[in-house]
Every structure is written in structure tokens, then in C-alpha cells.
Amino acid sequence: MKRIGITGQNGFVGSHLYNTLGLKPDEFERIDFERHFFEDSEKLDNFVKHCDVIVHLAAMNRHPDPEVIFNNNIELVKTLIGSLERTESKAHILFSSSSQEEKDNLYGRSKKEGRALFAEWAGKSGGHFTGLIIPNVFGPFGKPNYNSFIATFCHKLTHGETPVIDNDGEVKLIYVGELVQEIIEKIKTAETNNLYEVPHTSENKVSEVLGKLEKYRVLYFENGEIPELTTKFDLNLFNTFRCYFEIKDHYPVKFTQHIDPRGAFVEVIRLGIGGQCSFSTTVPGITRGNHFHTRKIERFAVIKGKALIQLRKIDTHEVLDFYLDGNEPAYVDMPIWYTHNIKNIGEEELYTIFWINEPFNAEDSDTYFLEV
Known part of the structure; x- marks a missing residue:
């Protein structure tokens, strides 16, 4: 078993790496x-002393004064080397550098010089060092106006704002989950x-990405329809997008009921x-679930009885409670990395329809049990 520490473990990439290692x-x-x-x-x-491996992710990306970025990032490297x-x-040090290394800016220079300092330390001490040149990273829970343009677009589209394209160039991208797997492999x-260029997994024009996200806003955010996702990039982008709206304000979403003398008809999901x-x-008092997924899209639709659906992002303490009643059929979708459950809180049997975007595979279930 390897003992692994992550500087910046609460940051965007750091939290994804920390949580994935926990699986x-x-x-x-x-x-x-x-x-x-x-x-x-x-x-420090x-x-x-307790680490076999240290993944150094702590760094400053943005600041009004580029000199502050440079000095901060170099100081963090020197402090860790000290x-x-x-x-x-003799720990194995993995350092997250950036494709910005070759650009004429102080952030890129701080990464390039930091990588050189770690390589020098490894050469003198006999330690191991891996310098990772990382392309543009996107994924759930990235900070808008900080981590990536995709985070910014997703936040704006789900908060009544209009994204603006500053430069419609081709961007080499990697999903944060894919980057984490690269790090784990190393x-x-x-x-x-000393210099490993992490391969990008997709290349897209900024306008093409925005076009997909605008489609997700209309189909999914406004109308509850799961869009066609033809590539792995589409799935990763969609899972990223659906983590940016205010979950506690959005759910539960009530269905449209078509009622006539025969009863009622409800469309549960459009795909x-x-x-x-x-x-x-589910009989009264019983709870199902208490697990989370890292890639699956899932919908719980209550059509009869009373239910409490609970969600909690796995590295937080806040529990979101949603009360659903079959007299007003409604649904809640499960964001990735949120552990969730459903409990019958009524006095009659609870009837729930579940939809998930991939058939169950016992050898790759993407299901991790954790109490909400």
C-alpha cells in the first residue's frame, strides 16, 4: 500500500484525486x-515523513499582479523541497505543470522553474520525480472564472447569464477524471x-463547446430531457454541466400529468x-441506496406513496432533503459524486421508477456505498 499526500487536496484537481484514491x-x-x-x-x-508519494498541486492560477503568482508558486516549491x-x-514527487510553460507569462514561468527545482532535488537526493505537463482541465466542481472556461460557461448558463467568447480558438482538453487516472498510473x-506531457483527450473550438452547453441548458436544465451523448467527451461535458445549477432550488421537478376519466398519464423521461x-x-420505513456514482446519470421518479430523497456531496456535510409525493409525481436526478438514498416515509407502499444511462454491470458497477 502506498501512502499518498496531495498538496492542494481541497482544490479542483486535488479533491477529485483525493476522492478517487479513497475508492x-x-x-x-x-x-x-x-x-x-x-x-x-x-x-509540514x-x-x-509519512508520505511515499507527494502530488504537488498547490499553486496560484490567477491574481491581478502576475509577480504575485510567480513568487507564490516558486515559494511553495522551495518550501516543500526544504x-x-x-x-x-526519498518520496516520489509528482508536480502538476502546465502547457502554459512555453508561453510568455509569469504563471507558465513559475511552473517551468518549479519543475526544474524538483528535478534538481531528485538528482541530488536520489528521490523520484515526475513532471506532468497538463492540458486544459475541465470537470465537475471547477471554479467559474478561475479553473476553466467550461466552468465559467456552465455557471453562467445555469444562473441567468450570457457567456461571452473572448477567443474562439481550438482548445486541447482533458476531463478531470481522465487526468486523475493518468496521475494514478504514474x-x-x-x-x-522530468517532463511527461499528459495527452489531451479531445480538441474543440470554444464555440463548439458553448453550443453543446447551450443545448444542454434548453433540453435538460429547462425541460428535463437527457440529450444525445454520442462521445465520451459529450458524457463528461454533460456531467460537468449538471453540477452547476443550484440543486436544492431545482429539485424536485414535478411532472406534467395528463388526466382524463381513465386516470392519469405521465411522461417520466425523454431520452x-x-x-x-x-x-x-418499498415498504414503509425502509431506505434504499446510500451510494454514489462517478459517471452514471440517474433519475428517481416517485409515482405512488411518500418519499424522502437525500443527497450529499461526498466530501461535504450538507444533506439536501427532497420530499416527494405520488399525488404530485416528481423526480430528482442524482449528480455524480453525490451519495444518495430514498426512504419510504408514508404509510403505504412506495412506487419508484429508476432510470440510469447504462445497464448494470457487476464487474464495473460504478456504485460506491456511503451513508448519506
């Missing part, structure tokens, strides 16, 4: 890091490589893709 407790032990360790040499040294030297660590191989549809009956 494999037999392979990895996570050594928790806190930002103030950089100001406390004793705590204690952290370093601790490695004091503790005589952790496993433990090979020294641009296939998947698996099922239903359950």
Missing part, C-alpha cells in the same frame, strides 16, 4: 494535507520522468440516449 483503500492510504502546513515547518515535515531535504525523504509505475429503466416497491 481504492486496499491500494492507497491518503495522508491528509492542510494549506497552513506551508507556514508550519514542523507540521511530519506530513512529508522539508524533503530536512526529512531526507503513482503506480513510480518512474522518474436522446438509451439506458436501463426499472421500478421498485
Whole structure:
């Protein structure tokens, strides 16, 4: 088992890496890091001594003064190297650099010089070092106006604002989940490589990405329809988009009922893709679920009885409660990385329809059990 620490573990990439490593407790032990360790040499040294691998992600991306970015990022590298030297660590260091290295800006220069400093340390100490040149990263929970243009577009489209394209160029992209798998693979191989260019997984014009997101807004955000997702990029972009609206304000979404003397007809889901549809009956007092997914799209639709659906993002404490009643049929969709459950809180059987975008596969279920 490898003991892994992540500087910047609460950041965009760091939190995804931290949570993904947590899915494999037999392979990895996570050594928790806190930002103030950089100001406390004793705590930083204690952290370093417990790590077989350190993924250095902590950095400043944006600031009105580029000199502040440069000085901050170089100082973080030097501080970590100081601790490695004091503790005589032989840890494997993975450093997240950027395709900005070759551009004429101080952020790119801070990354290039930081990578050189780590390579120098590894050469002197006998430690292992991997320098990762990373393309533009997107994915759920990225900060708008900070992490990527996709985060900015998603936030604006779900908050009544209009995105603006500054430069409609071709952008090389990688989904954060794909990047995490690249990092994990490098952790496993433990090979020294001062410059490894992480391959991008898609290349798109900014306007093409915005066009897809605008379609998702109309079909899904406004009308509840799952759009056609023909590529892996489309699925990743859609899962990114649906993490940006205010979940507690959006759900539950009431169905339109078509009532006549025979009874009622309700359309549960309109699809641009296939998947698996099922239903359950649940006796009073019973709870189903308490698990989360990292890629699946899922809808719970209550058509009879009373239910409490609960969601919680796995690295937070806030629980979102949604009360549904079959007398007013409604649904809640499950965002990725949110553990969720459904409980019968009524006095009669609960009838629920479940739809998920891929048939169940016991060997790759993408289902991780965790109490809400």
C-alpha cells in the first residue's frame, strides 16, 4: 500500500484525486494535507515523513499582479523541497505543470522553474520525480472564472447569464477524471520522468463547446430531457454541466400529468440516449441506496406513496432533503459524486421508477456505498 499526500487536496484537481484514491483503500492510504502546513515547518515535515508519494498541486492560477503568482508558486516549491531535504525523504514527487510553460507569462514561468527545482532535488537526493505537463482541465466542481472556461460557461448558463467568447480558438482538453487516472498510473509505475506531457483527450473550438452547453441548458436544465451523448467527451461535458445549477432550488421537478376519466398519464423521461429503466416497491420505513456514482446519470421518479430523497456531496456535510409525493409525481436526478438514498416515509407502499444511462454491470458497477 502506498501512502499518498496531495498538496492542494481541497482544490479542483486535488479533491477529485483525493476522492478517487479513497475508492481504492486496499491500494492507497491518503495522508491528509492542510494549506497552513506551508507556514508550519514542523507540521509540514511530519506530513512529508509519512508520505511515499507527494502530488504537488498547490499553486496560484490567477491574481491581478502576475509577480504575485510567480513568487507564490516558486515559494511553495522551495518550501516543500526544504522539508524533503530536512526529512531526507526519498518520496516520489509528482508536480502538476502546465502547457502554459512555453508561453510568455509569469504563471507558465513559475511552473517551468518549479519543475526544474524538483528535478534538481531528485538528482541530488536520489528521490523520484515526475513532471506532468497538463492540458486544459475541465470537470465537475471547477471554479467559474478561475479553473476553466467550461466552468465559467456552465455557471453562467445555469444562473441567468450570457457567456461571452473572448477567443474562439481550438482548445486541447482533458476531463478531470481522465487526468486523475493518468496521475494514478504514474503513482503506480513510480518512474522518474522530468517532463511527461499528459495527452489531451479531445480538441474543440470554444464555440463548439458553448453550443453543446447551450443545448444542454434548453433540453435538460429547462425541460428535463437527457440529450444525445454520442462521445465520451459529450458524457463528461454533460456531467460537468449538471453540477452547476443550484440543486436544492431545482429539485424536485414535478411532472406534467395528463388526466382524463381513465386516470392519469405521465411522461417520466425523454431520452436522446438509451439506458436501463426499472421500478421498485418499498415498504414503509425502509431506505434504499446510500451510494454514489462517478459517471452514471440517474433519475428517481416517485409515482405512488411518500418519499424522502437525500443527497450529499461526498466530501461535504450538507444533506439536501427532497420530499416527494405520488399525488404530485416528481423526480430528482442524482449528480455524480453525490451519495444518495430514498426512504419510504408514508404509510403505504412506495412506487419508484429508476432510470440510469447504462445497464448494470457487476464487474464495473460504478456504485460506491456511503451513508448519506
